[in-house]
Amino acid sequence: MALIGGTSESRSLAHVLSHEGIPWIATVTTEGGRRLYRDLPGQVVVTRFSPPSLAQFLQEHGIRVLVDASHPFAQEISQLAMQVTAQLGIPYLRYERPPVALDPWVQVAPDWQAVLTDGVLAGRRVLLTVGVKALPLFGPWQDRCQLWARVLPESVPQAVQAGIPAERVIGMRLPLSFEQELRLWQSLDPQVVISKESGEAGGLAVKQAVAKTLGIPLWVIRRPPLRYPWCSQDLTAVVQECKRRLARAHAQTNQNGSSAGRSASRS
Incomplete structure (x- = not known):
């Protein structure tokens, strides 16, 4: 098989x-x-x-x-x-x-276009934990917000090619503990975090807990319907x-x- x-x-x-x-x-x-x-x-x-x-x-x-x-x-x-x-x-x-059960305060987006807006991104420090393939979608926003991207270590070059400045690309291997995620968010001080509905294995439960602890808005992209x-x-x-x-x-x-x-x- x-x-x-x-x-x-x-x-x-x-x-x-x-x-x-x-x-x-x-x-x-x-x-x-x-x-x-x-x-x-x-x-x-x-x-x-x-x-x-x-x-x-x-x-x-x-x-x-x-x-x-x-x-x-x-x-x-x-x-x-x-x-x-x-x-x-x-x-x-x-x-x-x-899937991971989402708290009511989590902002759920039906697709990528729902977060590619002034209301979500403009003028903000944004941490992207969306995977390297989605990063090109955010390239046009580089001059309107400050973007950080966390990706797998082997995906760092691809993230830079997508337009994220090298100094704002963080290569880390999942899963992260609550403490590791917390320290990262505290060091970057994002005003918005964007993630995907990637389940427990994708660290969504930990991200949700850290966002709640720090009071940072968390946007989650719904899975594509198949x-x-x-x-x-x-x-x-x-x-x-x-x-x-x-x-x-x-x-x-x-x-x-x-x-x-x-x-x-x-x-």
Whole structure:
């Protein structure tokens, strides 16, 4: 089976699959993502897919089930995986990161455009904890506010390329404790913090607690709405469904082989 990974959820799933003796191959987009699985027996491939390359990958590796455990905001690969698996007749399963319950005082934005406004950004010190891919959206605001960005250490060059001054890019690896997050916010003294609905693994619960402690407005971007053919936030349910789909695929393969054998005998 194939596992679209690079997240803590994909690591947990790969661990259980290994324990169950189910072969898997994970795909990630960075070398940092590869390190998540360094003590596990499965194969890990660092790549970025297009529709043809994903189809080729699934066919070459004989994939019978694909589990998408990508980041909640990695909608491009999720949409691509759903499209290609549907075309190839391969089951698609979504292992979704559970959300964090948001306090009523948290400002919730339905999309990026809702925070790219004078009312949120203009004239303020803003800490962005939105991931490096979203930083180009904030580039045009550099002359109207002071932007800081916290990203993964390996993403610092990309953040600078996106237009954030190097001295305002903080490379830190998650997860951070409450105390670590608190010290960072106190040192930067932001007037606004913008984050994504990235769940516990993305540190949202800690950010919410620190924002409340310091009285700093916190904006959270909602997850992009996607309709999955199958989705669960429960690891046990995902593993059980993997087993069920793999068993069905194996039975179908055996049936097709038997039918081919009988046809050959008659001929």
